[in-house]
Amino acid sequence: MGNRRKIMYGGGALLLLTVYYICGRNQPLDEKFMELSSCPACYGQNLCPRMLHHQDSAVARIELTGVFSLKVMKFLNYKNVYFGCSEKDTVVLKKLAHDSELLEFDKKICGIHRMNYCNVSEAIDYMVKKNDHDVARIIEQHPALFTSDGIMCNHSRILQYLYQKYAKVDTGAYQLHHFLTLLAINFEPLLINAFQHTNWFPALRGMCGRVIVEDYVGPTLSQLSHVSWLQRADYARQLLEMAQEFSSSEFRLYLTDVSLDNFAVDSEGRVKVIDAENIVLLDPSVRGLETTEHVNKGIGCRDCLSFSSEDLCGHTSADHNFFAICKGMLSSTAFSRDLPMGLLYAPPPWVIDVYPSLQTDVEDCAGHLNLYHLPRRRKAALHLHSQLKNVIWKSLKYS
Numbered sequence: 122m123g124n125r126r127k128i129m130y131g132g133g134a135l136l137l138l139t140v141y142y143i144c145g146r147n148q149p150l151d152e153k154f155m156e157l158s159s160c161p162a163c164y165g166q167n168l169c170p171r172m173l174h175h176q177d178s179a180v181a182r183i184e185l186t187g188v189f190s191l192k193v194m195k196f197l198n199y200k201n202v203y204f205g206c207s208e209k210d211t212v213v214l215k216k217l218a219h220d221s222e223l224l225e226f227d228k229k230i231c232g233i234h235r236m237n238y239c240n241v242s243e244a245i246d247y248m249v250k251k252n253d254h255d256v257a258r259i260i261e262q263h264p265a266l267f268t269s270d271g272i273m274c275n276h277s278r279i280l281q282y283l284y285q286k287y288a289k290v291d292t293g294a295y296q297l298h299h300f301l302t303l304l305a306i307n308f309e310p311l312l313i314n315a316f317q318h319t320n321w322f323p324a325l326r327g328m329c330g331r332v333i334v335e336d337y338v339g340p341t342l343s344q345l346s347h348v349s350w351l352q353r354a355d356y357a358r359q360l361l362e363m364a365q366e367f368s369s370s371e372f373r374l375y376l377t378d379v380s381l382d383n384f385a386v387d388s389e390g391r392v393k394v395i396d397a398e399n400i401v402l403l404d405p406s407v408r409g410l411e412t413t414e415h416v417n418k419g420i421g422c423r424d425c426l427s428f429s430s431e432d433l434c435g436h437t438s439a440d441h442n443f444f445a446i447c448k449g450m451l452s453s454t455a456f457s458r459d460l461p462m463g464l465l466y467a468p469p470p471w472v473i474d475v476y477p478s479l480q481t482d483v484e485d486c487a488g489h490l491n492l493y494h495l496p497r498r499r500k501a502a503l504h505l506h507s508q509l510k511n512v513i514w515k516s517l518k519y520s
Contacts, residue, residue, distance in 0.1 A: 148185060148192045155330030156223075161295035162230060162245040162302050164217070164310065168327030168334055171207070183207045183334060185214070204337065211337035212326060217307035217398075223331065226306050229266050245298050254297055256280055260304075269398075270377060271308045274434035276404035279372060283308075286315040290327070299328070309397045316374070321363055322394055338393045342381035342450070346459040350472075351516050352390075353464045354509050357451050359392040360384070360464075361506040364442035373403040375433055375441050379426060379449035381457040381464075401430070405437040415439035416498070419448065419488040426456070443502040447486035451505075454487070476508045 148154060150172045160166060171183050188194060189203040201216035216223070231239030234247060252259045257277055260267045272279065287300050303311050310333050313322035326334040342356060367374040376394075383396040394400075415436035417428055426449050433439055449456045455463035465483055472479065485501035 147190050148195060150183065150185065152330070155332050157330040159227070159241055159331060161298035162227070162241045163299060163328075163330045164303055164333055165291045165296075165299045165328030166293065166330065167291060169329040171327075172329045172332075172334075181208045183212060183214075186211075205334075207326070207334075213323075213335045213337050213395075215309075215333050215335065216331055217303075217309065217333060223306065226266075226302075229305075233263060233266070245301065249297055249301070256284060256297065256301070259301060266305050269304060269308045271312060271398075271400060271402050272304065273401060273430050274403050276402070276407050278404045278406070279402045282372065283311045283315050287311055290314055290325070307398050312374075312397050312400060312402070313394075319366065319370075320391070320393075321366070322397060335395075338385035338395055339387045340385060341395070342384045342386065342392075342464070343457050343459045345386060346457075350465075350468055351513065354468075355390065355513055356386065356392055357464045358506060358509040358513065360446045360450060361443070361502055361509070363392070363394075364446045364502065365506075368438065368440075368442045373401075373405060373438070375401040375403065375428075375439065376445045377401055377426065377428060379445045379456060381450060381455070381460060384450075401433055403434060411436045414499075415441070417441045417444040417488070419444060440499045440502075443486055443498050444488055447483060447498070447502060447505075448488060451483050452487035453484065472512055476512065479505065479508050479512075482508065 152158065152173070155169070155172065156163065157166075157169075168183070171181065183205055184190070184207075185203055185205045187204065189198070189205065194203070199219060201219060203214040205212050205214055218226070227239075227241045230241050230244045230248070234244055248259060248263075252262065257280060260272070260275075260280070283304075284297075284300055287303075288296055291299055293299075300311070310325055310328065313335070314325045316322060317324065323338050324336040326336065328334070345352070345356075364376075367376065376399075378396065378399040380396075383394065384392055385395045386392055413436065415432045415438070417432075417440060419427060426445055428441055428445075433441060448454060451463045451465050453462050453466070455461060460466065463483070465480070468479065482501045482505040486498050486505055488498060
């Protein structure tokens with residue numbers, strides 16, 4: 122009986138120690154977490170001095186915070202997104218892919234060169250040198266490796282623009298290796314860095330191994346479902362302005378994933394895109410594109426965003442962003458469990474009285490009405506934006 126009790130106590134103690142080892146210990150920001158051994162098949166190293174404890178001790182540290190500092194998050198955090206702090210600021214650390222996707226990338230790089238016992242850092246270096254550091258040639262020869270939505274239109278000037286902007290952030294000898302790795306795994310950092318001037322994206326602080334660090338923006342639109350209609354109306358106004366700017370800029374940016382979880386609001390009430398992985402980039406100056414505006418007919422399903430990549434890439438302009446914002450976020454079929462009726466549901470009675478066409482404009486913009494006259498979508502979006510500006514101005518004037 123005594124021996125059995127000792128065995129039970131011993132087993133219980135071992136179990137507690139195992140749980141503590143897995144769950145209770147802090148996750149250090151070390152070479153293993155950052156996967157530095159993969160470099161230069163990584164995202165860069167300009168932020169490593171602020172993340173690795175054995176490096177420059179004079180600089181302000183970036184640390185994981187809350188539950189994200191526990192080792193168990195390595196097993197539970199499927200999205201590989203962590204929260205941390207840099208002095209007094211909250212930051213977001215992203216690995217940009219699931220562990221299985223990162224492993225698949227390594228296998229692809231090694232498979233290109235038929236290396237049985239492959240070192241991914243040597244494999245990407247070999248690929249770059251074999252192709253004389255020519256980005257366009259590398260992408261052309263290995264299309265299965267570079268499948269990002271961002272470059273699906275395959276416009277050379279976009280690649281040049283992304284690389285030129287990235288080269289200002291990563292000035293090291295392996296900047297091209299890092300650029301290609303990001304382009305293959307998740308081009309979000311390349312995009313938010315290149316279009317930082319638009320103020321629609323969080324700031325990119327830098328990279329260390331296979332981790333990037335961005336500024337934390339604030340709560341997502343899904344988390345703000347409880348706020349007043351006027352606040353939601355202001356978010357809608359900003360989203361329509363984003364749609365207009367993205368649709369008319371030098372390079373078009375087309376939103377293809379408009380979940381309310383992918384947009385957040387900062388401390389000053391400004392809406393920003395916090396998940397930019399699926400934005401499609403288009404160069405409207407490319408010869409041979411259709412000059413008539415492409416109209417997204419919304420064919421496919423009522424509760425999802427359908428679009429044709431061939432049509433987006435084949436026209437100099439499209440009403441796609443207005444369709445995506447209105448259908449996915451503002452209308453009665455918004456893609457959110459928190460706001461299934463959209464950001465503009467249940468306006469105050471005085472708004473309905475003064476602006477009786479507001480709800481109709483929302484549905485027209487989403488393509489649920491006038492299905493045989495879809496070019497009205499852009500007009501409806503512009504009219505809706507004008508009405509929202511007036512509503513907000515009046516509420517401020519008389520508040």
